[in-house]
Amino acid sequence: AQKITQTQPGMFVQEKEAVTLDCTYDTSDPSYGLFWYKQPSSGEMIFLIYQGSYDQQNATEGRYSLNFQKARKSANLVISASQLGDSAMYFCAMREWGNNDMRFGAGTRLTVKP
């Protein structure tokens, strides 16, 4: 069974600094996709970034980038130049090629300090 681990229940970062949110996963499927979502206090789930297991380069989307280390089975989200609006819960998720579902980690609550 696939498993997603986010070891940081809460993180703090100073505004304008970069922050890394950790995510490790466990799968025996060689083909899988990794996803990050943001959930602000308003409650909606916002898709941020996707990384495929066969992608040669780390994914980037604006201030978001994924530090993908396949051998370590980690897919850490890096947010550069943090803004107050980045304060939210962040969820890492994985989907295996052979499965129809996506499993989520427990989430990390990020607080950006002014």
Place this chain on the structure above:
Amino acid sequence: DTAVSQTPKYLVTQMGNDKSIKCEQNLGHDTMYWYKQDSKKFLKIMFSYNNKELIINETVPNRFSPKSPDKAHLNLHINSLELGDSAVYFCASSQKGMGGATSEDTQYFGPGTRLTVL
């Protein structure tokens, strides 16, 4: 234009009642999902439909019944509501979703329905 919409946004009801949550997506996606997010923010898949066909049916009480009248709609009906059903329920959709792990399997979520059972 709202991509994935849910109604109602808030639902407060008494134990034992029956209620429904509606979901619609205008993205032309093939697959729709229902998730439950508990008070600790843990997200758990409940059901998934691909082109109106049930493809995921996790271990949830049979008081929960999904219905997909067409590819763009997936409703959730809950019978005999219990206190433990209180949670936020999210609908989501993805372009594909039947096997695969590409960017086309990215799920886009609705705003959520906060259900409170008294």
